[in-house]
Amino acid sequence: MRSARTYVHIACSAARGVVIGVAICGCYTVINAVDRTAAIVFIYIAASTVSVTYTAVSASGRDGISRKVASVLHKMPVRRLAGDADEGHRSLHDAITTTVARRALPAVARLMPAAAGRRWLAETESFLFEAAPEQCAKASRNYLITTPQVITGAWASYLARRAQLVISGRTSAGHRDGTSH
Amino acid sequence: MALRMTVQTLLILQALLRDPGRELYGLELSEETGLLPGTAYPILLRLENEGWVTSRWEDIDPKVEKRPARRYYRFTASGAAEASAACAAAKRPSRSALRRLAQEDGAA
Numbered sequence: 001m002r003s004a005r006t007y008v009h010i011a012c013s014a015a016r017g018v019v020i021g022v023a024i025c026g027c028y029t030v031i032n033a034v035d036r037t038a039a040i041v042f043i044y045i046a047a048s049t050v051s052v053t054y055t056a057v058s059a060s061g062r063d064g065i066s067r068k069v070a071s072v073l074h075k076m077p078v079r080r081l082a083g084d085a086d087e088g089h090r091s092l093h094d095a096i097t098t099t100v101a102r103r104a105l106p107a108v109a110r111l112m113p114a115a116a117g118r119r120w121l122a123e124t125e126s127f128l129f130e131a132a133p134e135q136c137a138k139a140s141r142n143y144l145i146t147t148p149q150v151i152t153g154a155w156a157s158y159l160a161r162r163a164q165l166v167i168s169g170r171t172s173a174g175h176r177d178g179t180s181h
Numbered sequence: 182m183a184l185r186m187t188v189q190t191l192l193i194l195q196a197l198l199r200d201p202g203r204e205l206y207g208l209e210l211s212e213e214t215g216l217l218p219g220t221a222y223p224i225l226l227r228l229e230n231e232g233w234v235t236s237r238w239e240d241i242d243p244k245v246e247k248r249p250a251r252r253y254y255r256f257t258a259s260g261a262a263e264a265s266a267a268c269a270a271a272k273r274p275s276r277s278a279l280r281r282l283a284q285e286d287g288a289a
Contacts, residue, residue, distance in 0.1 A: 119252075120222070122238075126249040127207045127218045139211075142219035149223050157230055 094137035101140030108147045116154035186271045190224050194264045201261040204253035233260035
């Protein structure tokens with residue numbers, strides 16, 4: 001049986017599709033109907049709506065929709081209207097970065113040997129869960145920036161271990177051969 | 182293979198050396214050293230491969246605690262002595278190196 005969260009996720013995905021569809025139709029209609037400035041303004045508003053909706057609903061599968069929507073909506077226009085423009089932009093940017101990075105991390109983990117990937121992913125999730133929200137975006141970016149180093153290191157130690165096993169296997173086989181003759 | 186003693190490695194070793202018996206997890210290490218976790222992780226892996234540091238998963242039920250398990254790091258029996266010798270032998274980082282490190286971490 002599907003859980004309530006799955007249904008919420010399906011509904012959110014459908015809503016995302018509808019919003020994107022409406023935005024595309026709107027852009028097409030406006031560009032054909034009115035002047036270019038109005039079209040640009042409309043496209044900007046539509047793109048912002050899609051971006052915020054996408055961030056909110058795409059996070060719903062994991063973190064609970066109400067909390068994420070509330071935090072994203074709280075962080076964006078309210079503070080900006082109150083005169084804290086940079087903070088509003090940064091918060092929205094951080095929320096998007098964290099969400100995107102959290103989705104990218106499992107893909108990165110798949111590039112490592114299985115055990116190392118699982119461990120790295122579990123550690124990143126543990127850190128991001130406990131870190132303060134303003135720290136999360138920085139940490140997520142840092143995790144993604146350092147992935148080449150981690151992937152290389154993980155494969156290097158994996159291959160070194162494998163090589164050691166092969167060498168020790170050959171040595172013990174050699175010893176067995178030596179004793180049998 | 183000898184361990185490369187970068188400024189970041191020294192920071193992590195010093196954080197662990199403050200109380201060699203104590204176990205530290207990612208967030209604590211990050212707060213104590215000022216390094217971001219992605220920077221600290223490969224260093225901890227290298228230290229573990231060298232046998233200086235050992236790590237373990239926290240033994241909890243994530244559903245009960247309502248948070249994922251932490252990975253704890255601490256020195257091995259020989260690791261603390263080797264690390265303090267390495268820290269003593271390492272050249273003290275210059276101010277410009279520390280400033281550059283702070284700027285890099287701030288930009289990241």
